[in-house]
Amino acid sequence: MNGLPILDISGLCKSYGAVRAVDWVDLHVDRGEICGLIGPNGSGKSTFFDCVTGLARPSAGAVKLDGQDITGWSLNDIAREGRMLRSFQKTVVFSALDIEENLVIAGQMFTFPGIWSTFGIGAAARNRVAALRERARELIRIAGLWDVRFQPAGKLSGGQQKLIQFASMLMPEPKLILLDEPMAGINPKLIERVVESIRLANTSFGVSFLIIEHNIDVVTSLCKRVVVLDQGRKLAEGTPDEIVRNQAVREAYLGG
Ligand SMILES: Nc1ncnc2c1ncn2[C@@H]1O[C@H](COP(=O)(O)OP(=O)(O)OP(=O)(O)O)[C@@H](O)[C@H]1O
Ligand SMILES: [Mg+2]
Structure with missing residues (x-):
């Protein structure tokens, strides 16, 4: 195991016409980490995933997976490798x-x-x-x-x-899994099971995770570090505790 992050993204941008869906975002996921990505509807979270996984081509920025520059790789090339x-x-x-x-x-x-x-x-x-x-x-x-x-x-x-x-x-x-709202639309009992499955995959198989999730309790329970997007930009980053106490995050996302 080396000290390089499993995923290292710098200056990522994606525009759709006049909409700056992702605006100069730096984000990394450490090896073995479960990192959370949260933010209001339309803040650019799924677009960020699209650019990282080759579904969309970033307007600018660099994506490194396991130390290798994969910026601009196609969805198929990235997925086929299974990393x-x-x-x-x-x-x-x-x-x-x-x-x-x-x-x-x-x-x-x-x-x-x-x-x-x-x-x-x-x-x-x-x-x-x-x-x-x-x-x-x-x-x-x-x-x-x-x-x-x-x-x-x-x-x-x-x-x-x-x-x-x-x-x-x-x-x-895989070494890294990106989950887009894994808990959406499922009942509390199954939420517990999905949370437990993610935790087991992380501890037993060493899989790292970046998870988009609106259920803040799930984010708090699984993640040691959380990144917050708002209008395409990184608004905050920190432990779940720091994030729920952050005034700017409360105003933009958590409701006052
Ligand atoms: N293919 C596309 N064409 C045009 N605009 C797009 C496209 N994909 C995303 N957008 C725009 O980019 C912005 C970010 O959308 P995105 O889906 O990334 O948000 P999100 O944070 O995942 O929201 P949600 O929490 O609702 O899933 C929105 O304004 C959206 O309309
Ligand atoms: Mg989304």
Whole structure:
């Protein structure tokens, strides 16, 4: 392990016409850290993720992943490597497939040397699929989905589908995961489970996280450091305690 941040972003900007969606933001995530990213609706959080993960091209700035400059890389090039993965505000699963199949496919899509290596006959392909199935089962247990593992993913609740998506992201053994509002629309009991799954992925597998989340209790419980965006700019950065006491943050976001 070296001391470089797993993600190091400097001077990131993104404009859409006259809208400066992200305006000169510096942000880093340390190795092994769970960092929070919060701010009002429209403050540029998802756009920031888009620029970091190659979905949008930044107007300016630099993105370094694990010490490597990946600025301007395409979404496919970044995702295919499996080092940094992201979720979207909308959950996507393979509805007709059960949970284990969902996870195995996720593993096949990302795991080097790629999906084709798990097709075909022969011991090597069989061993790779067996290893993916074993990891899938471990992650299904961690996500608390063991009892419903044979059900089609599309028949499960929105919260359970979020857990499937989260477990799928762990299949390729990423170093960093960016989550966009993982708790949106799920009930308090499942929120606890998602929080616990994130914590376990962090402590057991060493995955670092950058999490956009409006549920401030979740942010406070998971993150040691929080960055606040407002109108595309970094408004504040600090421990959750410092952030909830910060007057500018209270006025812009937390409500007085
Ligand atoms: N593809 C796009 N084209 C034009 N404008 C965009 C585009 N994507 C985002 N924007 C604008 O950029 C600004 C930031 O939006 P963004 O979705 O990043 O905010 P957010 O902080 O994620 O908000 P929320 O909390 O509601 O998800 C908004 O004014 C939005 O309208
Ligand atoms: Mg958003």
